[in-house]
Each structure stands twice: as C-alpha cells, then as structure tokens.
Amino acid sequence: MSEFELLRNITIGQYLPTGSYLHRLDPRPKIIAALLLTAAVSFAPTILGNACLLAACALVVRLGRIPFGYALRGLVPAVPFLVILAVLQLVFYGRNYDPASPVIFQWGWIVVTAAVGRLVVVSAARFVELLMVTSVFTLSTRTTELTLGVESLLRPLRPLRVPAHELALVATIALRFVPTLALEAERLLRAQASRGGSLGGRRWNFVAAARRLLPILVPLFTFALTRAEELIVAMEARAYTGGGGRTTYSVLQGTLRDWLAPAVALIFLIVLLRAPFAF
Amino acid sequence: MTGDPGAVTPQSPRPVAASAAIEIEDLWHTYMRGTPFEHPALRGVTLHVHDGEVVGIIGQTGSGKSTLIQYFNGLMRPIRGRVIVAGHDLGSPRADVAAVRRAVGLAFQEPETQVFERLVGDDVAYGPRRLRLPFHEIRERVRWAMEIMGLPFETFKDRYTFTLSGGELRKAALAGVLALRPRVLVLDEPTSGLDPRSRDDLRARIEELRDREGMTVVLVSHDMEEVVRLSDRVYVLHDGAVAASGSPREVFGDAARLAAAGLAPPEAAQVVQRLRDRGYPVREALTLEEAETALAALLERTR
Numbered sequence: 071m072s073e074f075e076l077l078r079n080i081t082i083g084q085y086l087p088t089g090s091y092l093h094r095l096d097p098r099p100k101i102i103a104a105l106l107l108t109a110a111v112s113f114a115p116t117i118l119g120n121a122c123l124l125a126a127c128a129l130v131v132r133l134g135r136i137p138f139g140y141a142l143r144g145l146v147p148a149v150p151f152l153v154i155l156a157v158l159q160l161v162f163y164g165r166n167y168d169p170a171s172p173v174i175f176q177w178g179w180i181v182v183t184a185a186v187g188r189l190v191v192v193s194a195a196r197f198v199e200l201l202m203v204t205s206v207f208t209l210s211t212r213t214t215e216l217t218l219g220v221e222s223l224l225r226p227l228r229p230l231r232v233p234a235h236e237l238a239l240v241a242t243i244a245l246r247f248v249p250t251l252a253l254e255a256e257r258l259l260r261a262q263a264s265r266g267g268s269l270g271g272r273r274w275n276f277v278a279a280a281r282r283l284l285p286i287l288v289p290l291f292t293f294a295l296t297r298a299e300e301l302i303v304a305m306e307a308r309a310y311t312g313g314g315g316r317t318t319y320s321v322l323q324g325t326l327r328d329w330l331a332p333a334v335a336l337i338f339l340i341v342l343l344r345a346p347f348a349f
Numbered sequence: 350m351t352g353d354p355g356a357v358t359p360q361s362p363r364p365v366a367a368s369a370a371i372e373i374e375d376l377w378h379t380y381m382r383g384t385p386f387e388h389p390a391l392r393g394v395t396l397h398v399h400d401g402e403v404v405g406i407i408g409q410t411g412s413g414k415s416t417l418i419q420y421f422n423g424l425m426r427p428i429r430g431r432v433i434v435a436g437h438d439l440g441s442p443r444a445d446v447a448a449v450r451r452a453v454g455l456a457f458q459e460p461e462t463q464v465f466e467r468l469v470g471d472d473v474a475y476g477p478r479r480l481r482l483p484f485h486e487i488r489e490r491v492r493w494a495m496e497i498m499g500l501p502f503e504t505f506k507d508r509y510t511f512t513l514s515g516g517e518l519r520k521a522a523l524a525g526v527l528a529l530r531p532r533v534l535v536l537d538e539p540t541s542g543l544d545p546r547s548r549d550d551l552r553a554r555i556e557e558l559r560d561r562e563g564m565t566v567v568l569v570s571h572d573m574e575e576v577v578r579l580s581d582r583v584y585v586l587h588d589g590a591v592a593a594s595g596s597p598r599e600v601f602g603d604a605a606r607l608a609a610a611g612l613a614p615p616e617a618a619q620v621v622q623r624l625r626d627r628g629y630p631v632r633e634a635l636t637l638e639e640a641e642t643a644l645a646a647l648l649e650r651t652r
Contacts, residue, residue, distance in 0.1 A: 086385055140384050260424050261463040264455040265525055266447075266479035285475065288465035 084249060085212055088135040092210040092331075096324035097219025099332045104207045106335035111199045116347040117188055120195040126338060127202040134210045141205045145198065152197060156190050163189070208245070217242040218322055221313070235313025243301070247294070254293050258286045369433075370533045370565055371398040371421055371453070376430030378416055378589075390416040392589040393430070398533060403559050403566040405580030405597070407573065409611040413589040414569045415458070418535050421567065422453035435532055451480070454531030458538045460522035461515065469513065469521050470495075470506030476529040494527035497562070499554055516547025520554070527558075534558070535567040540575060555579055573615040577601065577635045585610050601635055617641075 087093065092100070107130070114120055131141045164181040165173075171185035211219075217238045224234035262285045378391035391413045398404050408414050419425045420432050423439050423446040432439040435452035457463070466472035473494055477487040492502040498520040505521070513521060519539075527534065539555065540548040552575060558564045559579070570576050576583060576597065583600045585593040587610035593600050601607065601614040604622065613619065617640035624631050624647070631647045634640040 084386075137385060143384065257457065258463055260419065261457050261460065263424060264422055264450060264457070265463075265476040266450060266529060267475070285463075285465045289463055293462065 084209060086136060086140070086209040088210075090133060090135040090210065092130070092134040092206065095210075095331055096322055096328040097211060097215040098222055098322060098324055099328045099330075100207070100211065101216075101219050101223060102332040103335040104203055106332060106339050107203050108200065110335075110339045110342050111196055111203065114342055115188075115192065117191050117195075118347040119342055119345065120192050120199070122342060123199050124195060127199050127206075130206050131202055134206045136206060136209050141202055141209070142198070144201050144205060148197070148201075152194060156194060159186060159190050159193070213242050213246050214320075216245070218318060218320070222322055233313065235316065247297070250297070251290065251294060255286060255290055258289050262286060369397050370400050370435055371396070371567075372431070372433040373397070373417075373420065374431040376417070376420065376427055376432060378413075378420075378425065378428075380416075390589055391430075394586070394589070394591055396584055396591065396594075398565060398567055400532070400565050401563050402581040403568060403579055405576035405583040406567065406569045406586060407571070407576055407583060407612060408586030408592075410571075412586040412610075414586055415537060416589075417586070418455060418537060418567065418569060421533070421535050422455045423449040424455070451529060452532045453535060454526040454529050454533070455535045456523050456526045456537065456539065459519075459542065460526070461518040464510050464518060464522055464525075467509055468506070469500070469508050469510055470502075472510060473506075473521060473525045473528050476525060480529070490528045490530060491524075494524040495521070497527065497554065497558060498524040499550060500524060514547075516543050516550070519543065519547070520551065523551075533565040533567060535569075537569045538571065539568070540570070540572065552578065573601070573613070574617075574637065577615055577618075585612065587611065597635060602633075 107126070110126075111123060114123055128138075131138060160182055161180055163183075163186045164179075165183060167189065168183065168185035171183040173181055174184050174187060175182040220238035220241060221234050224232055224237060228234055267282070267285050373394060373396045376391055376394045377389070379387055379389050381387045394413070394417060396404075396417070406414050406417070416425070420427065420439070421434060423434065423437075423444070426432075426444075427440045430440075434449045437444050437449050437452075439446075439449065464472050466475065470491055473491045474487050477490050482490070491506070495502045495505060500517065500520055505517075510518065510521065523536070523539065536555070540551050543551065555566065555568070556579060559566060566579070568576065568579055580597055583594065583597050584591055585600060585607065592610040593603065593606050601618060604614060607613060614622070615635060615637075617637045618633075618635045621631055621634045621640050621643055624644075625633070629647060630650065632639075632643040634643045
C-alpha cells in the first residue's frame with residue numbers, strides 16, 4: 071500500500087536479466103523483429119488476426135522468460151483511459167463509421183454496428199499487444215546494445231548525412247532518463263506531501279490543479295537540467311567527441327541464428343495480412 | 350542493551366505509554382512488491398519515540414533507515430506490523446493521514462532540492478498556507494521557523510532562493526518543515542554534504558530546538574559524532590532490523606556489536622579506547638570534548 075511507488079508501474083526503460091534467447095539476440099535483428107511485430111499490430115484489422123497476434127505476443131513474452139504479470143503491469147495506470155475510449159467509441163461512432171455495416175445493438179440514439187464493435191475490440195487488443203512488444207523489447211535489451219544496434223542499422227544512411235550515432239545516443243539517453251525522472255518525481259511527491267501538499271482535491275478546477283503541480287514540476291525541471299549538465303561534463307571529461315572515428319568495446323556479431331527472429335516475424339506478418347479472416 | 354523502555358514482548362501485549370509519539374511494532378516492508386525487482390527493506394522493526402526526546406537512528410547505507418522514517422508520517426502504510434503515530438493507527442484504512450503529517454514533520458535528504466518558490470519567505474510559508482491558516486498566523490510561524498534556523502526573518506524573507514548558499518538553502522528548507530509546527534521533527538542526514546562551518550551551525554540549531562523548544566526529534570545520520578552529541582537514545586539498524594538500542598553510551602560502548610552492524614564509534618572515542626586497550630589509565634569518552642578532558646587528565650597524571 072504505497073501511493074508513491076511510481077516505478078512499480080513503469081516497465082519501459084527497465085532491464086530484466088533472465089538470460090533468455092531474446093536477451094542473447096543481436097540487437098539489430100531484434101530491433102527489426104520488434105518493428106515487424108509492431109507493423110503487424112498496426113495493420114491487422116480483424117478480431118481473429120488480433121487473437122493470433124495476442125497469442126504471438128504471449129509467446130514472445132514467454133520466450134523472453136519475463137513474468138506475464140510484470141510485462142502487463144504498464145497496463146494498470148492505462149485501464150481507465152482504455153475503458154473511457156472504448157465507451158466513447160461505442161456510443162458516438164454510430165453509423166458514421168462504415169455505414170454499410172449491420173446494426174447489432176440499438177437503444178435510443180445509441181447505435182452499435184458490427185464494424186464499431188470490431189473497432190473497439192481491435193483497438194483494445196492493439197494496445198495490449200504494443201505494450202507487450204515494447205515491454206519485452208526494453209526488458210530484454212541493455213541500453214548500450216540498443217544504441218549500438220540503432221547506430222549500426224542507421225549506418226547505411228550516413229552518406230545522406232544522417233547522424234546515426236548521435237540519433238542513437240539521444241534515444242538511449244531519453245530512455246535511460248525515464249526511470250530516473252520517475253524516481254525523482256516520487257521523491258518530490260513525498261517531500262511535498264510531508265509539507266502538507268497533495269495532488270488530490272477538486273480535479274475539475276484546472277487552474278488549481280496545475281498550481282498544485284508546481285511544487286513538483288519546478289524542482290523536477292531543475293533536477294532534469296542539472297542532471298543533463300552533469301552528463302555533459304561527464305562526457306566531456308571522457309573526451310567524447312561524437313560518432314566520428316569511434317570504436318566500440320563490444321563488437322556486434324550477428325549469426326544466422328540471430329536473423330531467424332526477424333525472418334519468423336516477417337513470415338508471420340505476411341501470413342497475418344494475407345490470411346482471409348472472416349471478422 | 351536492547352532494554353527499550355516501551356518494548357512489548359509478543360507474549361504479553363500491553364498498551365504502550367500514551368506519551369509515545371511514534372510506536373512501531375514488528376514492521377516489515379518490501380520494495381517493488383509484485384515485480385521481479387522486489388527486495389525486503391525492513392524485517393520486523395520495533396521502535397518507540399517518546400515526547401521530548403531526541404532519537405538517533407544509525408546504520409549502513411541500505412540498512413532501511415530512509416524506508417523506516419517514511420512510515421513516521423504516513424507516506425507508507427504498514428501491510429505487516431503496527432504503526433501508531435500521535436495516536437493514529439496507520440494500519441487502519443480510515444486513519445487521518447493529514448493529521449499524522451501535521452504531527453510529524455519529515456525533512457528528506459538534501460531538502461534544498463524541493464525548494465520551488467522564488468522567494469525564501471514564500472517557500473517556508475508553503476506548508477502553513479496549505480493548512481489554510483490565517484495570514485498573521487502564517488507570518489508568525491514563518492518568522493519563528495526562520496529565526497530558529499538562523500535566517501533572520503526581515504533580511505531573508507524577500508531574498509531569491511537561488512541566491513542563497515547551499516547551507517542557507519538547506520536551513521530554509523528545514524524551516525519550511527518546522528513552520529508546520531510538528532510534534533515530532535524527523536531529519537534524514539540533515540548535515541550531509543555541507544561545509545564544516547554550516548554543519549556546525551546547523552547542529553547548534555538542532556541543539557537549540559531540543560533545549561529551548563523541547564522539540565521531539567528523530568535524527569537519521571551517518572555521522573556518529575553528531576548522533577552522540579544530539580541524541581538521548583540511539584537505534585542501530587542492520588539489514589532492516591534493529592541490531593541494538595539504548596543510550597549513546599550503551600550503544601557506542603559495545604564496539605563489537607557496532608562493528609557487526611558495519612559501524613564504528615566516533616573517532617575520539619576510538620582513540621581513547623585504544624589507549625585503554627594499551628593499559629593507559631584514561632577515563633572512557635564518547636565526544637570530542639570528553640576525550641579532550643580525559644586526555645588532559647591523563648597527561649596531567651603522567652607528567
């Protein structure tokens with residue numbers, strides 16, 4: 071029972087070492103496989119297709135030896151929004167969305183067509199699938215691996231003046247700062263609560279609610295800026311000069327076994343999009 | 350050494366004296382419960398803080414000190430164990446947490462990082478304003494808190510917070526907690542990271558709070574010298590459990606037990622102890638001043 075443990079519900083940006091196949095996978099094929107899965111999630115429009123996707127995602131979680139409860143924990147804070155979204159879709163889409171679709175439920179001015187029902191189920195499923203894919207990806211990939219992988223994948227674009235190394239570094243730092251900022255926000259929430267502050271109260275009063283956030287936001291910004299400055303000094307102190315002429319401590323060596331993952335993901339994507347699902 | 354005056358044995362549960370401001374019985378805590386990262390922080394802590402005393406809590410990094418003090422003002426609620434603060438049972442879902450937070454003022458490590466207002470006076474007044482006190486009452490409290498922390502009200506109230514030195518800013522942040530006029534003041538590492546002069550100054554302020562205002566204080570510290578100087582009673586935490594408790598003299602007298610908890614007596618006490626071990630007739634001492642007189646006496650005798 072602790073209202074101040076924010077990090078318990080944040081699974082993005084954490085690394086959970088279980089030594090599974092996914093953890094040992096070369097980051098480059100892993101990134102491609104994750105992107106292919108994400109594409110499958112985004113483009114599969116049918117309920118049956120999403121059922122297959124859910125099963126596939128569950129399989130991936132299993133493959134990464136990550137506890138299901140933990141992979142889905144990020145869902146906890148999002149549930150109210152998902153429910154509201156679903157209700158809004160059900161109530162207000164009516165006949166506007168795909169008018170040709172048969173009506174399955176009607177009560178007064180509320181009309182639910184088959185197409186809208188499918189949309190609600192599919193968008194909820196998509197959210198869960200995306201959460202599983204991103205959770206498993208970050209939980210099984212160290213930030214250094216992620217940087218190296220992104221950098222290596224972007225390298226062919228260098229003639230087009232794409233700063234591969236810098237982009238990868240920016241993404242890494244952003245991810246790495248998520249738990250750090252969450253911890254700091256947690257600390258500030260506690261500190262201000264100890265001084266009589268609270269975030270509760272009349273929520274409909276936006277001005278008052280924003281004012282209540284100030285004692286958290288102002289020090290949090292200061293903290294973030296200070297940390298950024300410290301990071302700059304630490305990098306300068308280690309003679310960081312950007313990507314040019316930089317060698318790495320660990321060299322990525324993808325084997326055929328590593329490329330099995332994106333190959334399977336690609337086949338899955340093609341089959342899923344080609345399969346004639348009835349609904 | 351574990352002769353805690355308010356201790357309750359599991360066999361004979363008897364009500365603790367009503368004067369206890371904070372009563373904690375067999376408290377357990379686990380971090381990140383329900384995730385693969387979960388780890389225990391407290392394993393059956395029993396501790397009492399009585400009105401008017403200064404209780405020191407010492408222990409290695411990771412021994413559970415900072416977790417424990419979050420139970421003192423209801424930031425954490427017990428799942429296993431009993432926590433009663435100022436008469437409120439925090440284990441009950443209906444406990445008046447707001448009243449508990451008014452009774453116990455908690456200042457975290459490096460409290461200066463939570464300062465957010467532009468003017469010092471406004472930041473100190475944040476707590477009292479949240480209590481919706483009348484204007485003159487707020488002003489009086491802010492004045493009192495700032496003066497006792499050694500920041501003269503008239504000179505400092507309209508200073509920009511970013512122009513203060515580190516030591517001044519810390520005192521301003523502590524004044525912000527004091528302005529709530531708590532029954533118990535909990536300080537987590539109040540002097541860590543300060544320069545020697547600010548540290549001595551802040552210690553003197555805490556002493557003044559104890560002696561002049563009779564404030565009940567819980568002091569968490571790594572600095573043994575500080576704990577000896579300020580505390581009436583000391584608890585030693587080790588691995589989430591109370592390894593020893595008693596007066597500073599009792600606790601720091603048992604060097605073996607302290608060492609087992611990863612701690613050592615203040616340096617002055619160690620010097621005197623080594624002399625005694627080598628057979629010098631020198632009186633036992635804990636603080637620097639005591640060591641000084643003991644050594645002076647020794648020199649007098651050997652001359």
